[in-house]
Amino acid sequence: MSAPAVRRTRSKRGSGDQLREEIVVAAKRLLAEADRADDVPIRAVAEAVGVTTPSIYLHFADKQELLAAVVADVFRELDDAMIAAAAHETTPLGRLRAFGLAYVRFALDHPEHYRLAVLEPCPKPNIEVDEVLHSSAFSHMQATVEECIAAGIFAGDPLGITFEMWAVAHGVAALMIAKPYLPFGEAEEFADRTLCAAALGQAARSLVGADPDPGTVSDWLARQRP
Template identity: 50%
Template sequence: MIGSHRPRSPRGSGARLREEILRATADLLARTGAAEAVSIRAVSELVGVSAPSIYRHFADKDELIEAVVAQVFEDLAEALRTATDPASSPMTQLRDQGMAYVRFALAHPEQYRLATAATKSGGAVDQVLTSGAFQHFAATVHKCMDEGTMAPRDPLPVVLELWSVAHGIASLLIAKPYLPWGDAEAAASRVMGAACIGYSVLDLIGEDLPTPEAVTAWLGRLRHHGSPT
């Protein structure tokens, strides 16, 4: 019952209480859709403990919410791993991981907004993004280069650019769901697929950053002669 206090926890149960606090906070974020609606008092009532019990695990509300968002993005990394079919081509894996990212953002809009908001300094969330989902995505870009569907280069800019594509379509679908997207998942799939394939096409053209005129000329040669060169 909300507002009631449970008996004193047995020794060694601090880790379990911490998990309960995180789950309650995540539930509040999901139900209210706003970090402003989360308070230490509201969380303590959901868990059935006093506010000081929460402060023993988290210094303040900001630290609590950051911990929740960090856990969400640990789950995002797992979603990307689950979306990866080792039997499919690296380019398909890259597209599928981008789609898993978009689906996850749509399923956790408030946590996603908080995790991708501007921060003054790096924290737990940034570490999770770098070591979890981000690194998994980077590994697949490496596969594309090893296979030859992307030219060998420093993979970091490619990963950042493809991440920005996934973030962009996910953010717009969250912020502007009333726009005439048609089927949102199909729209996101077209965007992610075009971005992934685009790197291979640019490599075929043979310039680091071809101009629109160079692309038009390349396409003209392809249409007229059946060869991109």
């Protein structure tokens, strides 16, 4: 697959960062239109930008490094969406809910980008692990989990709880992308119920006791009901 060739004027001195950004943007657009990353060769990206293929390698050592840059850019977009969704929330639990819903919404709106960033094997494993853990999206979610702990809503290791809440949002998004024909009902409502159940479970866990077994949980629930 290739985009129509565009003649590009010679770049001015010092415009390398701009060209690098244009390459990433073009790669993201082509990846969104493709079924998989293998369908987007470096040559197609070069044609879309209007440069020669060797020009791409002046900014990226290989295709895997370009894909890693695309993944980093996807996480930045995801963070922007999460922050915007939680802008008017006044409680940590409200922000956590808004983050989770925005996460699922972003994944469903950008399935190919989400697949590349989270569902495909890491283009550069060591780089991507650092980028994910230090991404603004992950940091904001962990900071909000820490606020929930400080407010007495959750109890436990904030990193572990953040991974658990992320796993729930990711599970909803991945399932709805992979199996869109299943009877989920309205996507936002399904995501909200699932995220709410996970948050309630996390909140109740510390009240029931450490590592509760099914019997302990059943007894605790019976005592809560009239």
